[in-house]
Amino acid sequence: MNALHLKKGSSRKSAYNLRSTLGDAIETHTLAILVDNEVGVLARVIGLFSGRGYNIESLTVAETNHTEGLSRITVVTTGTPSIIEQIKSQLGRLVPVHDVHDLTVEGPxxxxxxxxxxxxxxxxxxxxxxxxxxxxxxxxxxxxxxxxxxxxxxxxxxxxxxxxxxxxxxxxxxxxxxxxxxxxxx
Amino acid sequence: MAQQMTGAKMVIQALLDQGVDTVFGYPGGAVLPIYDEIFKEKKIRHILVRHEQGATHAAEGYARSTGKPGVVLVTSGPGATNAVTGMTDALLDSVPLVVLTGQVPTFMIGSDAFQEADTVGITRPCTKHNWLVKDTNELSDILHQAFHIATNGRPGPVLIDIPKDVQFASGDYTKKDDARLHHYAPAKVGDEAAITALVELMETAQKPVFYTGGGVINSGVEACETLRALVRETNFPITSTLMGLGSYPASGEHWIGMLGMHGTYEANLTMHDCDLMINIGARFDDRITGVIDKFSPNSEKVHIDIDPSSINKVIHVDVPILGDVGTVLEQAITIWRARGSRTNATAVKTWWDQINKWRAVKCLSYEQSDKIIKPQYALERLEALTKDHPNRFITTEVGQHQMWAAQYLGFEDPKRWMTSGGLGTMGYGLPASVGVQVAHPDGLVINVAGEASWLMNMQEMGTCTQYNLPTKQFILNNERLGMVRQWQELLHGERYSQSWSEALPDFVKLAEAFGGKGIQVSDPADLDEAIMEMITYDGPVIFDCLVEKHENCLPMIPSGKAHNQMILSSSSTKDAIDADGAVMV
Missing domain, CATH: 3.30.70.1150 (ACT-like. Chain A, domain 2)
Incomplete structure (x- = not known):
């Protein structure tokens, strides 16, 4: 059955933009994570990766919106498609995280x-x-x-x-x- | 003009504004200003536990039996670290807790001060969110946010670490309605297209099953009502996880028992053979799925959950529906009725014939004895003698007794069953029973326990006596760590390494020493009378029920096996688990 022809969105707001999660080839994805620039937010993100056994290939972070106090964390990570989806939804669950964008699948x-x-x-x-x-x-x-x-x-x-x-x-x-x-x- | 007050007073004011009437806690140096306000205000009932872990489990019992968040107040350093187990337990079982910890004053943070610990660092992975408040002006806003986050979306524990100088200083009090609730607002309403896909599957399924979890209970009483209506109108069978017991009544005709490692034969085979699995607020835990590759191989799977990270985490599902269980069920039943309330009734009838054949196996039967009390028999009698009590609540510790309680006790309503599912915390049941009894003074609160688990937090008997909480500590005493022993029997050649309880206390004298009543029973013929004595006694009771020492908890899906490879009776346990299964927990 393939009943779902649902609009794709960023993973934080929707569980429906699931790509096929059945492959087991390791992929590299670049994630842009928009977070409140508050104490401990980087520790939360990094702790999530280490605590759940995900990889970090590269990590950058800086405040990008001074008026609203938002930082942008760019993570390059690797994993099977299902792991990548899991990383995105786990990140989306963190309270200070506003949005998670998977730049690798969301277009050029x-x-x-x-x-x-x-x-x-x-x-x-x-x-x-x-x-x-x-x-x-x-x-x-x-x-x-x-x-x-x-x-x-x-x-x-x-x-x-x-x-x-x-x-x-x-x-x-x-x-x-x-x-x-x-x-x-x- | 914002009201000025001290940080300590803000804590009390915010709790009152949030409708909190009870706090479980233990004082210490870094929370003294807040305790001073509790003393002066006298509007909040404070339950003094005997150990901070007890405070967290008591708050969990309170929360799970009322649906309201549980509130914990402890001091810095060891006060906070002792609360870690309870917060982790609440995180895994989605229990809303607001934990307030004292902290050394801001100017001493980082200096290895007396009773200093990096509380927000330690508790970051075991809370849904946490805060270190460094400015009194921020405190009340954060307190309100904490309640919002603990209770919205998938519930969970939150922690606020409050340095002592922040408690003493004055600042502006933010009212509840003025608090910044962030962007945190998980969507409740499910996607129409996905729900329609579910309804289409329901209309044609030949072998459907509802697989429900704690999410139904967390969603609320209305969610349980909608679920019951849906089951009644569709005539589909329903099973539940350990956490979801009570969302559908055990006496209901569509109930096929709990599923999973120690679930019923009929529930597990129904899951294995079904062609449509509708997961409602459960999370495909490893106790449920058994080995993943062999889990329900021929079914379309639908998953309703408020937490996107639960969807496709373990099992790939065909129809994911993100939203609040109650809201989504309401949407689903509305669409299904509007389309004519259709099911494949003939096929479902055939399906029921098959399920009834599995039921006829009577997987919960056991060998009775007239000489020694079988633990299953003890629970059957407990059920028979207490099930008609209008206000019965059951808590458990963790182990064989917990699984037997889930198998042999029936739950007709939600919020009557409090057990540590995800974390499996021995020592949970006694303090949880304290919290339940505090919330329900007239309830019959029974903690079904094993002697080893019970000893882990037995100090809370003192709390029972102090607050006149007539909890019943129903200990199935086999002088063993029963579940550990069972696994050693099945997996480790009956080498019973460290799995027996030596030098046990005399539980009757122990009860008396704590100011309660002790009852010991060892003869099956005396059991009913002893249970009645326990129920009618007005005060806390330790019931020391001496049971068969080497009874195995069955049926069981051995680790590494599929749902259709259950062990049913003791005769079939030899070599039940192979080397691949042995590495699993």
Whole structure:
């Protein structure tokens, strides 16, 4: 029976936007969680993931609506389709959570991450590092005679690729922000 | 102009505004200002328990027997940590509790002060929501929010941690109607299209069953009435989880008994073989489903629940309906009647013929003895001698006696059965009976207990005596941790590791020491008279019923098996559980 042809909505308000939950392939999803910016709210969200055995691949959080005091938490998580649905409804149950958006299924979205990459070297390595950074459109935000700090924005895959190229050229440290994501269009 | 008052007074004012008349608690340094207000106001009845865990279970008993939230007041540090078990119990069984804890003053938080604990940190996973209040101006608003959140949507425990300086300081009191109730407003009305899909299935189903849970009782008396009408008019069989007993009367002709691990043969086979399963306010708990892959393989499944996270959590359902059980049932019955109140009556009649064959197995029969009291017999006699009491309430501890009570006692109405289902908390029953008796002074409140569970919170006998609460502690004493022993018999080669009760107290003397009455009985011939003596005694009683020591609680779905692989009698228990089943709890 397939009696339900119901309008899809965000999972917090409706149990009906269930995709097929019968698959068991592991998927990666990016969730945008809108929460009251109150004490302990991040602990609630993280505690839910650890307490119920869900994965967090990446996590970013900052207040995005100062007048209403709302923060946006962006979580990249992995799991089977049924686990992903369960994560969304468990998040939706938390009292300070206003809305949960699964950017991976709710239409096209853009994801970006910022990284700062420190490379130490002399001679050819240094020249090659700088040349590669130009190809990736990274900015030099600090430089000494023997080091660069590159600032790079892009998808996590782009940052991974850049980091791998820097490794033989004297990479010594990487700081990454985690993924911020937003849906495309109006 | 908002009214100014101290934080401590705000607590009392908010409780009064919320209609609270009773608080279960235990004082300590960090809540003294609130206790001072209780002393001065004299409008709130405070029940002094003997241990903070007792306060939480008493509040649960109060809440589950009245439908109102239970209120707990305890101090910081150990007061709060002792309350953790009760809050976790309330979370798993969806019981509305408002727990107020004292905290060290704000300027000392984080300094490892005396009786300081990170209460909101510790209780975050075991409450529906919690707050640490750092400003007296916020306190009354949060108190009102707490009641709103505890009682709306799927009910549950909430906690407010109030530092001592916040209790002393003065601030603006926010009235109940002015409180910010957030965006927290779970939808009650179910989706019409989904409910119509349910009705269509009801019209054609050949082998339907209603599978109901605690959500029906939480939804209210009207929900139970609608359910009863729906069962009567459709002629469908109905079973219930442990938590839902009483939503449909046990004497009703459509009742096929409790389902699950220790449910009846007919209920479990009906679930296994049905073609339409209508889950109303239950959550496919592992005690119900048994092994998931073999759970009711050929049915369309409908699930009505107010909590979206319960839907498709364990079992994939075909028709999910999100909403309040009572409201959705009302919508469903309206649509079904409007479409002509149709069912596949012929097929349902054939279905009943099959169910009646399963019923004829008489799965609850047991071997009677005239020398020793069988626990089942004790409960059958308790049922016979108390079922006509107009105001009977049953609480239980956890273990074999709990399952026997569910099997052999009948519940005609909701809110008469208080047991720890989800968490399985030994030590729940005695304090819960305290809370029930406080709420129903004229009720006959019986705690069906095992001796081992009962000892876990036996200090609450003192509370019974102090407040003249005539609870009846009906202890089925087998000198064993009966359920643990049963599992060791079935799973661990009868190696009874640590599962017996040695050095038990003399329960008769213990009752007398607490200021109550003690009765011991060991001969089946004396049982009726002893039970009558217990019922008629005006005061708390400890009833020490010495029963068969190695009786197994049957029928049983062994772990790792399906509903149609039940063990029915003791003769069939050998090698009942294989290695895959043995890892399950």
């Amino acid at each position: 979205s853009v994801e970006r991450e910022l990284a700062m990459i420190k490379v130490v070297g002399k001679g050819d390595n240094r020249v090659e590092a700088l040349r590669t950074s130009e190809v990736f459109r990274a900015n030099v935000v600090d430089s000494t005679l023997e080091s660069f700090v590159f600032e790079l924005t892009g998808t996590p895959e782009k940052i991974d690729a850049f980091v791998e190229l820097m490794r033989p050229l004297g990479l010594i440290d990487v700081a990454r922000t985690g993924v911020a994501a937003i849906s495309r269009g109006g």
